[in-house]
Amino acid sequence: MMLGDKRRNDFPILYQTVNDEPLVYLDNAATTQKPRQVLEAMSYYDEHDHANVHRGVHTLGARATEAYEAARENVRQFIHAHSTKEVLFTRGTTTSLNWVAQSYGDVAVEAGDDILLSYAEHHANLVPWQQLAKRKQANLVYIDLDEEGRLDMTDFQTKLSSKTKIVALAHVTNVLGTIQPIKEIARLTHEVGGVIVVDGAQSVPHMAVDVQDLDVDFYAFSGHKMYGPTGIGVLYGKEKWLEQMSPVEFGGEMIEFVHLYNSTWADLPWKFEAGTPNMTGAIGLSAAIDYLTTIGMTTIMQHEQALMADVLPRLQAIEGVTVFGPTSPSEHAGVIAFNIDGIHPHDVATAMDMQGVAVRAGHHCAQPLMKWLDVQATNRASLGLYTTQADLNQFIQAVIATKEFFQNGTI
Numbered sequence: 001m002m003l004g005d006k007r008r009n010d011f012p013i014l015y016q017t018v019n020d021e022p023l024v025y026l027d028n029a030a031t032t033q034k035p036r037q038v039l040e041a042m043s044y045y046d047e048h049d050h051a052n053v054h055r056g057v058h059t060l061g062a063r064a065t066e067a068y069e070a071a072r073e074n075v076r077q078f079i080h081a082h083s084t085k086e087v088l089f090t091r092g093t094t095t096s097l098n099w100v101a102q103s104y105g106d107v108a109v110e111a112g113d114d115i116l117l118s119y120a121e122h123h124a125n126l127v128p129w130q131q132l133a134k135r136k137q138a139n140l141v142y143i144d145l146d147e148e149g150r151l152d153m154t155d156f157q158t159k160l161s162s163k164t165k166i167v168a169l170a171h172v173t174n175v176l177g178t179i180q181p182i183k184e185i186a187r188l189t190h191e192v193g194g195v196i197v198v199d200g201a202q203s204v205p206h207m208a209v210d211v212q213d214l215d216v217d218f219y220a221f222s223g224h225k226m227y228g229p230t231g232i233g234v235l236y237g238k239e240k241w242l243e244q245m246s247p248v249e250f251g252g253e254m255i256e257f258v259h260l261y262n263s264t265w266a267d268l269p270w271k272f273e274a275g276t277p278n279m280t281g282a283i284g285l286s287a288a289i290d291y292l293t294t295i296g297m298t299t300i301m302q303h304e305q306a307l308m309a310d311v312l313p314r315l316q317a318i319e320g321v322t323v324f325g326p327t328s329p330s331e332h333a334g335v336i337a338f339n340i341d342g343i344h345p346h347d348v349a350t351a352m353d354m355q356g357v358a359v360r361a362g363h364h365c366a367q368p369l370m371k372w373l374d375v376q377a378t379n380r381a382s383l384g385l386y387t388t389q390a391d392l393n394q395f396i397q398a399v400i401a402t403k404e405f406f407q408n409g410t411i
């Protein structure tokens with residue numbers, strides 16, 4: 001039995017029909033669904049242990065604090081960070097990347113410095129850097145993509161220089177699913193004295209991540225992309241950088257002492273966590289980590305690679321369908337962008353929804369990439385650990401039926 005069939009019954013939401021057809025949920029790159037284990041862990045916390053953290057003397061406050069900090073330790077182990085001081089809870093990848101651009105950017109980037117990006121980045125890993133570049137009169141330098149949408153490593157090394165202060169890249173891109181060689185990029189970046197900021201939103205759900213082995217300086221991801229709740233994410237940062245960085249948000253929790261006209265800050269990681277945190281979200285994220293760890297990231301990756309090896313060639317073989325990104329299935333980390341020639345992606349997604357299949361349509365918060373692809377929008381199917389062969393069979397049938405519907409009016 002494949003992983004998807006084995007684990008599907010952990011996800012109650014998947015057992016429904018849409019337009020009288022079994023739901024086939026293939027929008028996991030936008031957000032994943034939560035297993036009962038995550039839902040139950042959050043409910044248990046709220047039913048038994050909820051209180052405000054870090055300052056309560058009473059028993060529930062102590063239990064809530066213990067649960068919250070145990071979640072942080074669980075994240076540390078999951079990404080193999082050296083210390084919990086390096087694991088900051090945020091609202092998600094977008095917040096994490098903004099914190100780096102604002103706080104690290106302010107201390108490290110000067111006028112004339114280079115910030116290297118790629119055309120394939122999500123807006124969350126583009127717009128914060130645009131704002132930093134404007135604030136500091138720094139340069140945004142875009143690394144070319146090759147003909148299949150991979151990062152052009154030759155161009156990267158050409159553009160890397162002593163002016164490079166920051167390299168900001170996705171580990172896995174959210175439209176093409178390309179897996180960037182982050183470990184090599186980090187090594188080359190450090191050789192010129194730069195730091196690497198990695199957008200891990202689309203990699204953490206699909207593969208094991210070891211931030212020390214990768215030797216990245218910052219790594220950002222979201223709970224809701226990895227079978228956890230929305231509203232909780234993580235910013236990993238090397239302690240030496242976080243110590244140099246000022247807080248981005250101010251108020252309770254993050255202070256050591258507040259005088260009338262100035263204040264001192266709490267130690268890491270709390271320096272960056274102003275206000276009452278999302279305790280339930282952190283506990284849900286921790287439960288998602290336990291769920292993924294029980295299955296094993298290698299097992300998940302192998303499952304998704306096996307499905308991709310089946311579905312990508314089948315989609316590529318449909319006449320009139322354009323599939324974007326690498327030709328090889330092994331270079332797609334769970335994501336396939338495609339269009340049916342001559343049919344607007346929104347019409348395709350609507351027709352597929354009529355057949356119970358949920359795919360995304362639009363620019364996927366990657367408008368520079370749409371320009372590079374020379375399209376306004378694409379469709380995108382994205383797999384999860386619960387995706388089954390039956391899901392993909394229904395997906396392929398829906399693509400074919402949608403094409404025929406728009407060509408001759410029958411579905």
Ligand SMILES: Cc1ncc(COP(=O)(O)O)c(CNc2co[nH]c2=O)c1O
Pocket residue numbers: 029030031091092093094095122124125170172173174199201202222224364365
């Ligand atoms: C690569 C990447 N970076 C950052 C983000 C932002 O994550 P958030 O802060 O949790 O929203 C996303 C979300 N990507 C998508 C959200 O909806 N469709 C998507 O492709 C993403 O795919």
